[in-house]
Amino acid sequence: MCAHPGVGPWGNTGLLVNCVSGTMQSRRWFGGAGFSFADDPVTETLSQAIRGTGEELDREPDTGVLFGSLRGSVVGLRYYTGVVNKGEMVSLVRQPQNPYDRNAVMVANVYGSQVGHIKRELAALLANIMDNNLARVEGVVPFGVKNQFTMSVVLSFWGKEENRDAVVRQITSRSFKLQTGPTGTHTHADTGTLIASSWVISCLTVCVCLIWERFHVCRWFQRSAQEDYKIGEREAVEVMCTPLLPHQKQALSWMCVCENNVALPHFWEVKGGLFYNTLTHSSVRERPQRVRGGILADDMGLGKTLTTIALILSNFHHGKPLYTHPHPFDECIIWCVSQGKSVVSPVEAASSQSTDDPAARATLIICPLSVLSNWLDQLDQHVRADVKLNVYLYYGSERNRDTHFLSSQHVVLTTYNVLSAEYSGSASPLHTVSWLRVVLDEGHIIRNPNAQQSKAVLKLNTQRRWILTGTPIQNNLRDLWMLVAFLRLKPFDVREWWNRVIQRPVTQGDKTGLQNLQALVKCVTLRRTKTSRVCGRPLVSLPERSVRIEEVELTQKEREEYELARTEGRTTISRYVAEGTVLKNYADVLAILVRLRQFCCHPDLLGKTTTHTADLLLRERLIVKLRLVLGTGSDEECAVCLNSVRLPVITHCAHVYCRPCIAQVIRSEQVARCPLCRGQIKASELVEFPLEEEEEGSNLLENWRSSSKVEALMSSLLRLRSEDDSIRSLVVSQFTRFLTILEIPLREEGFKFVRLDGTMSQKRRAQVIQEFQSDAPGSPLIMLLSLKAGGVGINLSAASRVFLMDPAWNPAVEDQCVDRCHRLGQKRDVVITKFIVKGSVEENMVKIQRQKQDLVEKAFGTKNPGERNTSRVDEIRALMEL
DNA sequence: ACCGCCGGGTGCC
DNA sequence: ACCGCCGGGTGCC
Structure with missing residues (x-):
C-alpha cells in the first residue's frame, strides 16, 4: 500500500518516468543567444554559463548534485525478456497503477525492455522520492545477471541541494544506507564538486565545461569532416540535367548507402546470439532498427539541395532509380538507370525493407519559408524538362489536403510552420501520409525539442529521414539531441540515455564520452567544408580573399x-x-x-x-x-x-x-x-x-552630422566607383542605427543601395537579396548589412568588396559574414576592409581577437576556473587600459 | 534461489 | 512442544 502523503499526480498513462516531469519539460530554453552581445565570446560564454547553471540544476536535474548511492535488488527477472550486461545503465520507471503495489518501480534496460522490478521495500522508498520530485534516481547494474531471479542494482540519487536533507531523511528513516563519497564504479561523485554550492563557482565551472565541450565538439566535427570516406562516387541518374561535382557524387553515394544498407552501424556487434551495443554495453534480442537516413552537414554552398534532388531521383524503392511516366498512360517509360555501380544489390535492399509500406513513394521536404522558392527553382532547373516529376507545393490556404493526392506525389514541399500548424490541429494530412522519405532542410531549426515544430517533425510517418544543415551544432551538444531523436538513432532518441551516455560525460570532460559521441554521430553524418578535399583536390575553388585594416583618426x-x-x-x-x-x-x-x-x-x-x-x-x-x-x-x-x-x-x-x-x-x-x-x-x-x-530615428537624420568613420567609408566607396563601377560592396555594421546614419551620405552621393537587417520580414529579406544579386541595369551597388542579419545561408555573391565598419568580438562572426559573398559563384577576388579607430577600444578589440585562438587554447589547459575568471577580468582591463 | 520465507512434520540421547 | 529443528515447497510487483 501507499503510505505516502503528498504523492504527486499519477500520470494518466499509468507510468511516470523519473527523468521526465511534465512541468519541468514544458517550459524551456535551449541554446540560443538570449541576452548576450552574442558575437562576443566573453559574454556568450558567460551568459551560457549562467544559463547552464539554471538549466542543469533545474530543468534537467541531470547534472544536479549527487546525494549518494545505495545498493538494492531487482527482482522478477524471470518474467521479463529485457537483457542487461555488467555495468550497464538501467532506467527506473514508476508504475503507480500496478495492481500488486502502487509503489512499484519497474526496471528497464536502455531499449525500454523491462528487466524486472525493484524489490518492494526499496520501491516504497523510491516511489516517495520520485513522486515528490525530490531526486532523480539512476540505476547501474554492477555485476550483470547472475541468475534468472534477482540481481543487484546501484541506485544513485541526483537532485537539487535543497532537497538533499529530505532525501537523506527518507532513506535513513526506512533504514537504508546511503553511500556518500566516491562510489568506486562510476565517477558520478565528481559532479558533486563540479556544481558547487556557491553560485559563482558553479557558474564559472559550467562556463569552463561549456568552452571545453564546444571546443571539442567543433574539433571532432571538423576532424570527421576531413576524414576520407570509403564511399564511391555515384552518378546521378540521367534525368538530372546538371552534372554533379565529385564531392556531390560522393555525397549521393553516401546517402544511398545510408538509405539502403542493411548492415548495422559499427557500434553494434553480434555477441552470444544477441545484438550488443558497444556504446551502452547493452544487448537486444531483436535486430535493432537501422537508421535509414542521416545528417548531411556540408558547408553552405556545397550543393546539399542538388544532392538531395539527385537522391530522390536515384534511390527509389529497392535501390533503383525513380522512374517517371511522361504521361500516365504512355507506354514509353523513361527509365533512368544508375550508371554507377549500385552500392547495394536490389535483393539485399529488398530484404531490409520487407516491413516497409511498399506504397510509400513520396518525399516530404520541410524547409523555412525563405528557401521554399529555392527548392522549386532547383527542382525545375536540375531535373530534365521532359521528365514529369510530380512536385506539390503544400502551402497556402488553398492547399490540397487529400492524403491520397499527397501520397501519389514524388515530392511534397512544405514549411515548418505549415507542418506545426497542422500538427496542432486535428487530423493532420502530413501526419497521415506514409512517406518514403522526409527531408528537413536547415534542420538545425528543430534543435529546440520543446518547440511545436520539433514535436510535429518527430511524429511524421516515414521510412527514411534526412537532415540538411550547414550548422549541425550551433551552441552546444544539446542541439544535437533533437537531430538524433528525429533520426531515431536508438537508444539515444530517449533523453535519459543521451544524457547519461553522451551529454553528461562529455560535459564533464570524459574522454570516452566524447569518443562515444564521435562514434555515434560519425555513422549518420557527412560533413565537408569548403576547405575539405576530395582525392587531394579542394571541393570547390574560390577566388582569393584579402583583408586590409584601415586606421581611422578621430577629429x-x-x-x-x-x-x-x-x-x-x-x-x-x-x-x-x-x-x-x-x-x-x-x-x-x-x-x-x-x-x-x-x-x-x-x-x-x-x-x-x-x-x-x-x-x-x-x-x-x-x-x-x-x-x-x-x-x-x-x-x-x-x-x-x-x-x-x-x-x-x-x-x-x-x-x-x-x-x-x-x-x-x-x-x-x-x-x-x-x-x-x-x-x-x-x-x-x-x-x-x-x-x-x-x-x-528621424531626429537622428534631421540633425545629421558626419563622423571620421563615415568619411573613411565614403572616400573608399567613391574611389571604388570611380575605378570600377561594376564592383558591388557590402557595408557591414553591428549597429543598425549606424546603417541608418550611413544612408544619408550614400543617398547624397547618388549610390543605389539596399539594406538588410534583422528587423525585416523573411519576405522582404528575400526581395532585397534578389534585388542585390540581380545583374539588371540599375540594380544596387551597395548593401547595408547588419552583421548578424539573416543568419547563415544567404547568398550575396554579387558583392566582392566588404567593408566591416566595426570590429566584432568574435572574428568567426566576421568570417561568416564575409563568407556570404566569398562563396560558390563568386567570380572576383574578394577584398575586405576593416575600419579601426586609432587609439580606441577598437584597437584593443583587434588585439584581443588576435590573441583569441591562444586564449581558447589556454582555457583547456590545466587552468582552473578561478584563473579563467581573472583572465576574463584581465581582458576587460586590457580593453579599458586599466 | 548454492537464498529467505512459509508452514507442516516432528520431537531425549 | 503454546517450543526448536528439519527439510520440502516455493518464489516480482
Missing part, C-alpha cells in the same frame, strides 16, 4: 567626446575591478564597452540618453540596455522560443525575451525565475521597448 572634437565617455566608463569599471564585482555587473560593463564602440563609429549612435546612465531611473536604464541589445545583435534570439525576438521586453535582470514567451514562463510558475539568470521576475516589471524609436 579633435570626436576625440574629446570619446575620452569623456572613456573616463567615465573607466571610473565605473575600475570600481568594479576593485570590488571584484566585474562579472556581477557584466551587463553594465558591456553597456559601457558598447557605448565606446559606438562612439568610434558615430557620436549620435546611442541617441540622446548617452550620458549619466547612472542617474537614470531603473526603467530608463533598462530601456537603454534593451536598445543596446537590439541595436547590436539586431537579430537577437529569444532564449525561450529561439526565434528572433518579437515584441521585445526586458526583465529587471536585463535579459531580453519575446513578451508572449516570457509571459508564459511567468504564468507557468508560482515564483517565476528568469530563464537566463534564475533571478526572480514579475510580469508587472517587464519593460517594453518604447515606441519613440521611429521619431528618434
